[in-house]
Amino acid sequence: MSEAELKNVEKLLETQDEVMTRTRGISMRPLLRQGRDVVVIKKPQFPLKAGDAPVYRVKGKKELVLHRILKVRKDGVYIIRGDNLFVKEYVKEEQIVGVMTAFYREGKYCDCSKSRAYRAYIFLNRVSYPLRYLWSRKLRPVLGKIKRAVFN
Numbered sequence: 001m002s003e004a005e006l007k008n009v010e011k012l013l014e015t016q017d018e019v020m021t022r023t024r025g026i027s028m029r030p031l032l033r034q035g036r037d038v039v040v041i042k043k044p045q046f047p048l049k050a051g052d053a054p055v056y057r058v059k060g061k062k063e064l065v066l067h068r069i070l071k072v073r074k075d076g077v078y079i080i081r082g083d084n085l086f087v088k089e090y091v092k093e094e095q096i097v098g099v100m101t102a103f104y105r106e107g108k109y110c111d112c113s114k115s116r117a118y119r120a121y122i123f124l125n126r127v128s129y130p131l132r133y134l135w136s137r138k139l140r141p142v143l144g145k146i147k148r149a150v151f152n
Contacts, residue, residue: 006064009041009055010097018042018101027082028053028065031121037105039066041098048078051122053100053112055081056091066100083125086133097146 003022012019019041023032032039041055045149048054053068071079097112102111112118 009064013043013098013144027085029084031083037103039100042101044096044099046093048099054096055098056095057097
Protein backbone atom coordinates (compact mmCIF):
# COMPACT_ATOMS: atom_id res chain seq x y z
CA MET A 1 0.00 0.00 0.00
CA SER A 2 1.37 3.38 -0.91
CA GLU A 3 1.39 6.50 1.21
CA ALA A 4 -1.18 9.19 0.46
CA GLU A 5 -1.80 12.71 1.63
CA LEU A 6 -4.61 13.15 4.16
CA LYS A 7 -6.57 15.22 1.64
CA ASN A 8 -6.76 12.17 -0.69
CA VAL A 9 -7.88 9.66 1.95
CA GLU A 10 -11.61 9.99 1.28
CA LYS A 11 -11.22 9.32 -2.44
CA LEU A 12 -8.79 6.42 -1.91
CA LEU A 13 -11.08 4.73 0.63
CA GLU A 14 -13.71 4.43 -2.09
CA THR A 15 -11.54 1.78 -3.78
CA GLN A 16 -9.22 0.55 -1.00
CA ASP A 17 -9.82 -1.02 2.41
CA GLU A 18 -7.12 1.05 4.07
CA VAL A 19 -4.87 3.98 3.33
CA MET A 20 -1.56 5.07 4.85
CA THR A 21 -0.63 8.72 5.17
CA ARG A 22 1.91 10.89 6.93
CA THR A 23 0.55 13.30 9.47
CA ARG A 24 0.62 17.06 9.11
CA GLY A 25 0.17 19.64 11.85
CA ILE A 26 0.60 19.56 15.61
CA SER A 27 -2.96 18.88 16.79
CA MET A 28 -2.29 15.22 17.63
CA ARG A 29 1.06 15.68 19.35
CA PRO A 30 2.71 14.13 21.26
CA LEU A 31 1.34 10.87 19.81
CA LEU A 32 1.69 11.79 16.14
CA ARG A 33 4.54 13.95 14.90
CA GLN A 34 4.22 16.03 11.76
CA GLY A 35 5.78 14.47 8.68
CA ARG A 36 7.43 11.68 10.67
CA ASP A 37 4.67 9.30 11.68
CA VAL A 38 2.43 7.33 9.35
CA VAL A 39 -1.19 6.53 10.18
CA VAL A 40 -3.32 3.70 8.81
CA ILE A 41 -6.87 4.83 8.00
CA LYS A 42 -9.76 2.44 7.34
CA LYS A 43 -13.40 2.96 6.45
CA PRO A 44 -15.42 3.69 9.60
CA GLN A 45 -17.58 1.04 11.24
CA PHE A 46 -20.32 2.99 13.01
CA PRO A 47 -21.03 3.71 15.77
CA LEU A 48 -17.59 4.91 16.82
CA LYS A 49 -16.64 5.23 20.48
CA ALA A 50 -14.75 7.59 22.75
CA GLY A 51 -11.02 7.20 22.16
CA ASP A 52 -11.34 6.48 18.43
CA ALA A 53 -9.51 8.87 16.10
CA PRO A 54 -11.64 9.59 13.03
CA VAL A 55 -10.71 11.46 9.87
CA TYR A 56 -13.51 13.89 9.09
CA ARG A 57 -14.50 16.72 6.80
CA VAL A 58 -14.58 20.13 8.44
CA LYS A 59 -17.95 21.78 7.78
CA GLY A 60 -17.77 24.26 4.93
CA LYS A 61 -14.20 23.28 3.99
CA LYS A 62 -12.54 20.68 1.79
CA GLU A 63 -9.87 19.78 4.32
CA LEU A 64 -9.81 16.56 6.31
CA VAL A 65 -8.78 16.43 9.97
CA LEU A 66 -7.68 13.61 12.27
CA HIS A 67 -8.70 14.16 15.92
CA ARG A 68 -9.92 12.04 18.83
CA ILE A 69 -13.48 11.38 19.97
CA LEU A 70 -14.05 12.54 23.54
CA LYS A 71 -17.71 11.65 23.82
CA VAL A 72 -20.61 10.37 21.74
CA ARG A 73 -23.84 12.24 22.39
CA LYS A 74 -27.20 10.48 22.39
CA ASP A 75 -28.18 12.32 19.21
CA GLY A 76 -25.20 10.70 17.42
CA VAL A 77 -22.98 13.79 17.36
CA TYR A 78 -19.33 13.14 18.18
CA ILE A 79 -17.50 15.58 20.44
CA ILE A 80 -13.94 15.65 19.11
CA ARG A 81 -10.67 17.38 19.98
CA GLY A 82 -7.05 17.05 18.92
CA ASP A 83 -4.77 15.59 21.61
CA ASN A 84 -2.77 18.83 21.63
CA LEU A 85 -5.74 21.23 21.40
CA PHE A 86 -8.21 22.80 23.80
CA VAL A 87 -11.20 23.50 21.54
CA LYS A 88 -13.92 20.90 21.06
CA GLU A 89 -15.58 20.25 17.72
CA TYR A 90 -18.98 18.71 17.07
CA VAL A 91 -18.97 16.25 14.18
CA LYS A 92 -21.83 14.34 12.60
CA GLU A 93 -21.46 10.80 11.32
CA GLU A 94 -21.80 11.88 7.69
CA GLN A 95 -18.68 14.06 8.03
CA ILE A 96 -16.51 11.08 9.02
CA VAL A 97 -14.68 9.39 6.15
CA GLY A 98 -12.27 7.08 8.00
CA VAL A 99 -10.78 6.01 11.31
CA MET A 100 -7.15 5.60 12.38
CA THR A 101 -6.67 1.92 13.17
CA ALA A 102 -2.88 1.86 13.51
CA PHE A 103 0.22 3.97 13.11
CA TYR A 104 3.95 3.65 12.52
CA ARG A 105 6.34 5.59 14.75
CA GLU A 106 10.03 5.32 13.93
CA GLY A 107 9.26 2.22 11.91
CA LYS A 108 7.43 0.47 14.77
CA TYR A 109 3.85 -0.61 14.16
CA CYS A 110 1.13 0.10 16.76
CA ASP A 111 -2.32 -1.46 16.39
CA CYS A 112 -4.77 0.93 18.08
CA SER A 113 -7.18 -1.85 19.05
CA LYS A 114 -4.57 -4.10 20.69
CA SER A 115 -1.89 -1.89 22.21
CA ARG A 116 -2.07 -1.38 25.96
CA ALA A 117 0.46 1.43 25.72
CA TYR A 118 -1.81 3.23 23.24
CA ARG A 119 -4.83 2.82 25.54
CA ALA A 120 -2.74 4.10 28.47
CA TYR A 121 -1.73 7.12 26.38
CA ILE A 122 -5.39 7.93 25.65
CA PHE A 123 -6.26 7.67 29.34
CA LEU A 124 -3.33 9.82 30.48
CA ASN A 125 -4.03 12.40 27.78
CA ARG A 126 -7.63 12.71 28.99
CA VAL A 127 -6.89 12.92 32.72
CA SER A 128 -4.00 15.37 32.24
CA TYR A 129 -6.15 17.76 30.20
CA PRO A 130 -7.02 20.14 33.08
CA LEU A 131 -3.36 20.51 34.04
CA ARG A 132 -2.25 21.00 30.44
CA TYR A 133 -4.98 23.60 29.93
CA LEU A 134 -4.01 25.45 33.11
CA TRP A 135 -0.34 25.45 32.12
CA SER A 136 -0.89 26.47 28.50
CA ARG A 137 -3.62 29.06 28.92
CA LYS A 138 -2.98 30.51 32.38
CA LEU A 139 0.44 29.86 33.94
CA ARG A 140 2.72 29.95 30.90
CA PRO A 141 1.55 33.39 29.69
CA VAL A 142 1.91 34.86 33.20
CA LEU A 143 5.40 33.41 33.58
CA GLY A 144 6.31 34.86 30.18
CA LYS A 145 5.20 38.34 31.28
CA ILE A 146 7.19 38.04 34.50
CA LYS A 147 10.27 36.90 32.59
CA ARG A 148 10.02 39.80 30.13
CA ALA A 149 9.53 42.30 32.97
CA VAL A 150 12.55 41.01 34.90
CA PHE A 151 14.99 40.49 32.02
CA ASN A 152 14.13 43.39 29.70
